[in-house]
Amino acid sequence: EAQVTQNPRYLITVTGKKLTVTCSQNMNHEYMSWYRQDPGLGLRQIYYSMNVEVTDKGDVPEGYKVSRKEKRNFPLILESPSPNQTSLYFCASSLTDRMGDSPLHFGNGTRLTVT
């Protein structure tokens, strides 16, 4: 089954403790992206990647890191999480970076709480 898999689904952590949210897609998609969703603000892009070893900042990259060493994986790293990073996170992938040609496929989401 074609899908985007994120783990974990739920994560509660403390300020400053490094964490990684994994994202993997099995559709051989070139484009991958991370979003956070907060009430009243909608989905905001954190980072995106157009292919292996190519990553770019989105609208809200501060406090986050990503890597794209393999085509299928795009982990999101929070080196020192803070409470303002409490949010619902979505990973998404698309066949190409030309959004008019192919839709975004989203993972199930990761609900992160930083205390």
Place this chain on the structure above:
Amino acid sequence: RKEVEQDPGPFNVPEGATVAFNCTYSNSASQSFFWYRQDCRKEPKLLMSVYSSGNEDGRFTAQLNRASQYISLLIRDSKLSDSATYLCVVNDRYGRQLTFGSGTQLTVLP
């Protein structure tokens, strides 16, 4: 001003009603437009793309007005299963970044 603005609702309509949502965008160079649907606590899913000439998919009709920089979604004969949040999405001029509206919440009542 937000790049993509939607009326958050909530819209509560009876089954069988026709409901319309509008969305405005600020970047006149935007190239592509979409409606995504998001059920409670779930991931967004593409509902339909929006083409310049307008397009229809069953009970759903999407329209684009470039001059006024807004897009619309019309749902006819609403079903209970249409209850969801509808996200307006706009693509930047380079085709690489999508900007999402904060969504319009629809509840269809029996």
